[in-house]
Amino acid sequence: MEGKCHIPVLLNEVLDYLDGDGEGVFVDCTLGLGGHAKEILIKHPKSSLIGLDIDEISLMKARENLDPFRERVTLYHSDFRYLPDLNLDFQKIRGVLIDLGISSFQLDSPERGFSYNQDGPLDMRMDLRNKYSAFKIINKSSENQLNKIFFEYGEIRQARKLAREIASRRKINKIETTTQLRRIIEEVCRWRPQKGKIHPAAKLFLALRIEVNQELKGLDNFLEKILHKLREGSRIVVISFHSLEDRIIKKAFVRMASSENCPPCLKVLTKKPVVASREEVISNFRARSAKLRAAEVVR
Ligand SMILES: C[S@@+](CC[C@H](N)C(=O)[O-])C[C@H]1O[C@@H](n2cnc3c(N)ncnc32)[C@H](O)[C@@H]1O
Structure with missing residues (x-):
């Protein structure tokens, strides 16, 4: 770091x-x-x-x-x-x-899992004593809970679709890293990089961070x-x-x-x-x- x-x-x-x-x-x-x-x-x-x-x-x-x-x-x-x-x-x-x-110091530390731009574990805890992590939310919350988190904290229009896809993919393999989650979001939102367009993972990662830390x-x-x-x-x-x-x-x-x-x-x-x-x-x-x-x- x-x-x-x-x-x-x-x-x-x-x-x-x-x-x-x-x-x-x-x-x-x-x-x-x-x-x-x-x-x-x-x-x-x-x-x-x-x-x-x-x-x-x-x-x-x-x-x-x-x-x-x-x-x-x-x-x-x-x-x-x-x-x-x-x-x-x-x-x-x-x-x-x-x-x-969070600070740039936290965001730019891949091992903390705050950034969708860097590969790391799905963590996002500011307080490392916290038992709740992004991994737990993504792999253990019900589809409805995921939808609520994405919609309320990320104001994401495709919240339901994303929640459904995550709930279905994790039955096959646990979603463990920021990159795995980002790829799912990119597929669901049919992401094509365009100048001036914000990556759809930005809102979802923010929503997760708010939930993990109860901000x-x-x-x-x-x-x-x-x-x-x-x-x-x-x-x-x-x-x-x-x-x-x-x-x-x-x-x-x-x-x-x-x-x-x-x-x-x-x-x-x-x-x-x-x-x-x-x-x-x-x-x-x-x-x-x-x-x-x-x-x-x-x-
Ligand atoms: C934007 S940064 C602050 C940067 C700081 N003003 C500076 O100039 O270096 C926010 C910091 O607040 C901490 N933080 C966020 N929520 C907190 C909370 N509820 N209680 C205490 N610290 C918190 C984060 O861990 C992070 O280090």
Whole structure:
């Protein structure tokens, strides 16, 4: 896995939106390799940072990358959804960053099975302690369950057809690798590469990843819980990469900023989601689907 890196997306925008009042503690809920975290630490030399990641391998890399700042950094191998339950002084926190999804480091590691472009085992677990994997879903879920996952999380029109074909093929031989699955998708969807057309496996792999890691579960509840714990003036910045996540974040922000939620506990700082500039997308293709929303806690 040596040599793989990850370019933090919307970096200047993240730093700007986190730039509230004074120094304090920042929390990076999805530390990855520590790209955003490092820049936050450089920009705020008197602040400290708490970093969480569910992926122990990424966390180890981040630990190395943030070594020059080790006196100001505390790391947790944890799902950020447990953050509100950690024994922390939440009143000291002045900024929280959530950069959802997976990093290029994870995507470009074939042995993790996240990418349909590289041959590897059907895995896709961010947390290696997780017993649920893409292999289990593909080989053990019922046809109806597969259809539901593909349709709900991948918004795939041919979900039923794909589910049927997978259920039939696995009776002959288990589907064990990313390449085997990609070939089935290509056959069912009669894939012919065309400029500007997205490979049909992209949506199905995303749907599987969401299911394996239960990525949407509790996101809404987490936002509500953490925002109630933070002090006035704290900022929260969330970057998402697909519409299902963005919809949850948008709705949660709107609900908490509404006067019906009495008193409102949030001021939304981004009327529309902030997206990457053309220049950023050219230099980092991953940024093309990033959407950033930011808010400030009010009391
Ligand atoms: C897009 S990357 C973050 C990259 C990071 N901002 C950087 O600049 O290096 C997302 C990271 O969040 C982690 N992650 C995803 N869901 C998580 C969760 N529920 N709890 C903790 N970490 C999570 C992934 O393992 C991955 O390392």
